[in-house]
Amino acid sequence: MPDIEIEMRVNGTPRRAVVPPRLTLADFLRERCGLTGTHLGCEHGVCGACTVLVAGEAVRACLVFAVQADGAEITTIEGIAAEDGELSPVQSAFRDHHGLQCGFCTPGFVVSVTAFLRDNPDPTDEQIREGLSGNLCRCTGYQGILDAVRAAAREETG
Secondary structure, three states: OEEEEEEEEOOOEEEEEEEEOOOHHHHHHHHHHOOOOOOOOOOOOOOOOEEEOOOOEEEEEOOEEHHOOOOEEEEEOOOOEEEEEEOHHHHEEEEEEOOOOOOOOOOHHHHHHHHHHHOOOOOHHHHHHHHOOOOOOOOOOHHHHHHHHHHHHHHHHH
């Protein structure tokens, strides 16, 4: 099958490329865009380390082909902070509440939580646990992550 030309906006920047039809969005972002914050863990959509926003929805970039994102607005972990570098409320909460340890899963958690809190601004602990169920961490035991999500929710709702 011949390569396909695609266009998308990644973190607000227009990107155009010619890609093989089976190139994953994760590989496109990492290899073609140099955005290595999108981590590849399981490559089966289970761990959530590759989570990005496609048109505002959290998706596993390892399960989406780059050609499927043609025309879309993509936000990676590199696009979550403000342009001046100020951390988002979610990023700040993860830092302040020790919601990370080795850091490998952190980008996926931050992107997932960003979308989760946009849709659920005042979640219960049960809703937080359900919202985080698609992301795995092998280091923290999750208490710091839960604390960070609660704090980010308080920060965003004022």
